[in-house]
Amino acid sequence: MKYLDEFSDPQLAKKLLDRIRATTDRRWSMMEVCGGQTHSIIRHGIDQLLPDRIEMIHGPGCPVCVTPLEIIDKALAIAARPGVIFCSFGDMLRVPGSEKDLFHVKSEGGDVRVVYSPLDALELAKANPDRQVVFFGIGFETTAPANAMTVYQAQRLGIENFSLLVSHVLVPPAIAAIMESPQCRVQAFLLAGHVCTVMGTQEYPPLAERYRVPMVVTGFEPLDILEGIRRTVAQLEAGRHEVENAYPRAVSAAGNPAAKAMLDDVFEVTDRAWRGIGVIPDSGWRLSPRYRDFDAEHRFAVGELHAAESSICRSGEVLQGLIKPNECAAFGTQCTPRNPLGATMVSSEGACAAYYLYRRLDQPAEVAHA
Structure with missing residues (x-):
């Protein structure tokens, strides 16, 4: 791969913006699916240069943000138990549950540890055979192969004190749910390049055809995003609805066959709740029967926990692209990165965090007046 600076060249960006302006004759609304793309768009001011x-609509592509409240509460319940080492990536520790977060559990004596790979958690299980080690496995198709491999290795090596708390979600069913919402304004999608690196692009043509929307696989650097937007606008103006790959340096149509085979072995498709959105049918993975003994929900009997979302936080509407973060009355006042009401203000990929970090703090006039 070439130096990333080449994908941030301001002169090339200006040329792409000029081509987008020259092509755009009508109003269009497109959604970037990935939270990493959202942060790049807001950080570089791409939405303001277009x-x-x-209009760029921010989608539910932040894995931390869409992890449902009840899963967070299950994580908290497991992490607080004696004899448990609860492992997670660092961005989950401040995500609020119903009453606390993992940092609070840690301060109260829970053994909560930040790891950089699920395999780190497996090594902890090897080193602590008298403890139960749980890894919090969240995310889209991007992070799922590593979690699947870790469970596969745990079974192969006979490491019985390791388990996975699973909250994996899938992009295509979420796109279908967005398009079938009566409030939907999305006319095109920028698809997440890292998801397609794993899964390929073969799941998307039926969606593009069914909903008659262009879909362009896009990377994360400014020029990647601008090229994705340029291709999307060209399709919209021409009345086409196809899947294009604007990220060929990382994505192929077939994706990663070895990773997909591992996913098919370890996981099975299930209905999954999305935080602030609700249950989307067939939108997630759970451990398949062959690996069910490594399911932390089953092992710790927390499967029946349920939780109610905050009545103040409007992150669900943000995740559906119905409002911008600064259209929420709590944004920047009751809800800040230090005292978040929802995961979208905590996560490094959350839209609310992006608006706060890059100073998009002003509410639209009509919202402020209301």
Whole structure:
């Protein structure tokens, strides 16, 4: 791969913006699916540089943000138990549950540890045979292969004190749910390049055809995103609805066959709740029967926990692209990165965190007036 600076060249960005302006004759609304793309768009001001006729709608592509409240509460319940080492990536520790977060559990004596790979958690299980080690496995198709491999290795090596708390979600069913919402304004999608690196692009043509929306696989650097937008606008203006790959340096149509085979072995498709959105049918993975003994929900009998979302936080509407973060009355006042009401203000990929970090703090006039 070439130096990333080449994908942030301001002169090339200006040329792409000029081509987008020259192509745009009508108003269009497109959704970037990935939270990493959202942060790049807001950080570099891409949405403000685009023609006024193009609106970027921020989608539910932040894995931390869409992890449902009840799963967070299950994580908290497991992490607080004696004899448990609860392992997670660092961005989950401040995500609020119903009453506390993992940092609070740690301060109260729970053995909560930040790891950099699920395999780190497996090594902890090897080193602590008298403890139960649980890894919090969240995310989209991008992070799932590593979690699947870890469970596979645990079974192969006979490490019985390791388990996985699973909250994996899938992009295509979420796109279908967005398009079938009566409030939907999305006319095109920028697809997440890292998801397609694993899964390929073969799941998307039926969706593009069914909903008659262009879909362009896009990377994460400024020029990647601008090229994705340029291709999307060209399709919209021409009345086409196809899947294009604007990220060929990482994505192929077939994806990663070895990773997909591991996913098919370890996981099975299930209905999954999305935080702030609700249950989307066939939108997630759970451990398949062959690996069910490594399911932390089953092992610790927390499967029946349920929780109610905050009545103040509007992160669900943000995740559906119905409002921008600064259209929530709590944004920047009751809800800040230090005292978050929802995961979208905590996560490094959350839309609310992006708006706060890059100073998009002003509410639209009509919202402020209300």
